[in-house]
Amino acid sequence: MMKWWGWGSPDFEFPMHEKPDLWPWIVDELNLKGIEPVKAVGRDKVSLAAPIRNDAFCRELDAALHVGQFTFDEEQRLLHSYGKSYPDLFRVRQGIVRRAPDAVVFPERHADVETIVKAAHRHGVEVIPFGGGTNIVGGVNPLKTERMVVTIDMARMNRVLSIDAESLTAVIEAGALGPKLEQDLQSKGFSLGHYPDSFEYSSLGGWVATRSAGMQSDAYGKIEHMVVALKMVTPSGTLATRNVPAASSGPDLNRLMTGSEGTLGVITECTMRIHRTPPVKDYRGFLFKSFEEGVKAIHECVNTHNLPSLIRLQDGYETQLGMRMKTPAKGIEGFIQRRVKAYLKSRGYTYPAIMIVGFEGDKAHVAKVRAATFKILKKHQGFHLGTSVGKTWSKDKFNLPYLRDYVMDYGCMVDVSETSTPWSNVLPLYHKTVAAIKERFASPDHPGKGKGFIGCHLSHTYKTGACLYFTYGARQVPGQELEQYYGYKGMITELFMKNGATLSHHHAVGTEHQPWMEEEVSRTGIQALRAIKTSLDPKAIFNPGKLIPTAAPTENGNGASSKHADPTISGR
Secondary structure, three states, X not given: OOOOOOOOOOOOOOOHHHOOOHHHHHHHHHOOOOOOOOOOOOHHHOOOOOOOOOHHHHHHHHHHOOOOOEEOOHHHHHHOOOOOOHHHHHHHXXXXXXXXXXEEEOOOOHHHHHHXXXXXXXXXXXXXXXXXXXXXXXXXXXXXXXXXXXEEEOOOOOOEEEEEOOOOEEXXXXXXXXXXXXXXXXXXXXXXXOOOOOOOOOEHHHHHHHOOOOOXXXXXXXXXXXXXXXXXXXXXXXXXXXXOOOOOOOOOHHHHHOOXXXXXXXXXXXXXXXXXXXXXXXXEEEEEOOHXXXXXXXXXXXXXXXXXXXXXXXXXXXXXXXHHHOOOOOXXXXXXXXXXXXHHHHOOOOOOEXXXXXXXXXXXXXXHHHHHHHHHHHHOOOEEEEOHHHHHHHHHOOOHHHHHHHHHOOOEEEEEEEEEEEHHHHHHHHHHHHXXXXXXXXXXXXXXXXXXXXXXXXEEEOOOEEEEEEEEEEEOOOOOHHHHHHHHHHHHHHHHHHOXXXXXXXXXXXXXXXXXXXXXXXXXXXHHHHHHHHHHOOXXXXXXXXXXXXXXXXXXXXXXXXXXXXXXXXXX
């Protein structure tokens, strides 16, 4: 499990000491001069309400499961109280736990899940499926209720059950975390190839339940494109689809379960498309004179079918951050790098955009795609930086959430918003979003006095469009942190929805994005989702208050009448 007060391993913090150019730059960008850090409160300052116990349910589980599978342990309840969004961490770092699960249960096989779900349905106990706990939209947070709430932690169901080497499919239990899943597959010569930013701590079931995207989705697709068959336990029974390559048997039930966010049942087994472990993995860096020119280069790669397995373009703001993430080179290497920078600046690369491109496959395939891609990138004045940039990016690609925690110590909000939009709208939407955030930084009541960070990268591409992923950070006024957060979040999401973009590309809905769901899928679409929910979960015990809009605002203030604020802030 991750630390209760932040992201990742309790034994690891962002290695700021290795990056001497980074902190001075952050201090200037966010106007933090003179600000002293404030760490999270000690564990002794965090208290949980006494658990609600449904005695009949507890007796049934005690009889069906062995010791250690069903627990009221306070540490486990705390670890399962929140996901890892900014408001989640802001609250828990102050010792605020508004609602913890009353108990945590650890199934070890599909039959255990069926037993737990049947008992919960029979006795009216609310259930929250839990993979790795990385969700950042409120998707695993218990909401206020008088019923007993149980979190089903899938961590012990983490095995690769079978591999069909001829068909290139694998049956995998949903609780498998990214590193173990890849290790188990690669030990047999295969790979799933799904690497979201949360890879180290997120699970296969979580990826499927939220329609996750990985860093190599250009090559292997988003998680829904990898799904062949699924098994999900609902209060109305187990829903299972067949392990076949394609079918025309009515609506696609795989897609119903994919993206269901734990509101319909618990995904227990996934049959996934896999591929043989690529013998060649080659990652390179390119520098473009502008983000706009890099976008044009990527679009041409897509249209000419010359797309690397990974292509990630950072705008000028993110490029500045990325450059300062590097450990400065010394000696001859440092001298050469300084000369190269001076040369590039003289050639017009004054505010450049870095692109990371990755090529995977056999030697011949990589050579062919690389040559065609390089030709296009250079046509758009992309300057080849070699393999060192790719190595630096690979080293730090999973560390950015630790940097968010580090900056939060200094009274700053750091958050992300991602979307997708057609190619014709990629650059217009990018410019509108950056301009809106900068205008917010310039407002008279902004504590950063005009200072703040807004960066973007283009992370996933399609024939018809691409994903834009924005990261923003700013100082906050003490006592008004969550009001400011929801102000930024609401403004950006409204901008996406009014300007031809989607509500979320891969972070899902949860409670944070729920107010915009009717606008996203139509009123009739919400009617259909509610009907499916009622059919499979008639007592509404599965992850209530998530994904599907409710008539009144939920705990995070997310209802049709309240999109921009958390009405419970004053009571925190």
